[in-house]
Amino acid sequence: MKLLPLTNDFTFKAVFAEEDILIDFLNSFPEFRDRNHITSLKILNPDIPKDMNTEKAIILDIKAIDSLGNKFLIEMQASSQLHFPERALYYWSKLYSKSIGKGEDYTKLPKVYSFNFVNFLLFQKEVRFYWSFQVSAKEQPKIQLTQDLNISIVELPKFNLDLESLKNPFEYWMYVLKEAGNLKK
Numbered sequence: 384m385k386l387l388p389l390t391n392d393f394t395f396k397a398v399f400a401e402e403d404i405l406i407d408f409l410n411s412f413p414e415f416r417d418r419n420h421i422t423s424l425k426i427l428n429p430d431i432p433k434d435m436n437t438e439k440a441i442i443l444d445i446k447a448i449d450s451l452g453n454k455f456l457i458e459m460q461a462s463s464q465l466h467f468p469e470r471a472l473y474y475w476s477k478l479y480s481k482s483i484g485k486g487e488d489y490t491k492l493p494k495v496y497s498f499n500f501v502n503f504l505l506f507q508k509e510v511r512f513y514w515s516f517q518v519s520a521k522e523q524p525k526i527q528l529t530q531d532l533n534i535s536i537v538e539l540p541k542f543n544l545d546l547e548s549l550k551n552p553f554e555y556w557m558y559v560l561k562e563a564g565n566l567k568k
Contacts, residue, residue: 388564390502390539395459396444400426405447409455409498411552412535414515423450431477441477453494454478463503471499471534479531497534500560505538512541512557 387394399405406424415421424447431441445457456478460467475497483491506514516534520526539561549555559566 386563386566389560390459390461390500390564392444392459392461394563395500399445399457402426402447405445405457407552408556409496411556412498413553414496414533414535416551416553421449424448424455431474431481439473441474443474446478448493453496454482455496455498457498457500459500459502461502464501467499467501467505468536471497471536475532475534492531494531494533499534499536500539501536502539504540505536510541512538514538 389395389398399408402424405426406421409415409424410421427446427448429443429446431443431446433440443456444459445455447455447457449455456474458471458474464470475495478497479492479495482493482495483489514536516532516536517530518528518532520528537557537560539557542557542561544554544558546558549558
């Protein structure tokens with residue numbers, strides 16, 4: 384029996400909209416592996432409502448919130464998009480900006496984690512497959528403006544480990560994401 388590829392939107396959403404699977408998947412990422420472990424998660428409506436008719440409509444693959452109020456947006460992009468980094472930042476900014484309302488204090492803004500899986504090459508000249516972006520000073524990258532912005536991008540075509548070489552849950556999950564359509568059982 385051939386399995387459906389997880390790079391397909393329908394399959395991706397069907398598998399990862401299951402809370403226990405999504406928790407295990409997200410906890411495999413370096414930012415959650417040893418600290419900040421996610422213990423509970425609620426899957427939310429994937430729409431980010433627009434305020435005006437002139438705004439772009441956004442329907443995420445998966446949107447969730449954890450017990451601490453951190454928000455998660457998870458996207459699978461199978462086909463190449465020239466301006467994908469801008470799209471990832473736009474989606475992140477919309478979810479972040481809609482997290483507080485008029486009169487609410489800025490301390491109520493949550494951390495928003497954006498996990499983006501692309502089945503194409505985004506950073507053509509680079510070898511690494513996993514990127515984690517935050518806002519930091521050009522002059523001193525260790526100085527962060529805020530810890531609220533977290534955008535991760537995984538370039539699946541660059542993940543080339545075989546099953547015998549996998550060392551941790553993150554690598555196992557990346558293998559499954561990339562190879563699910565090729566696995567027999």
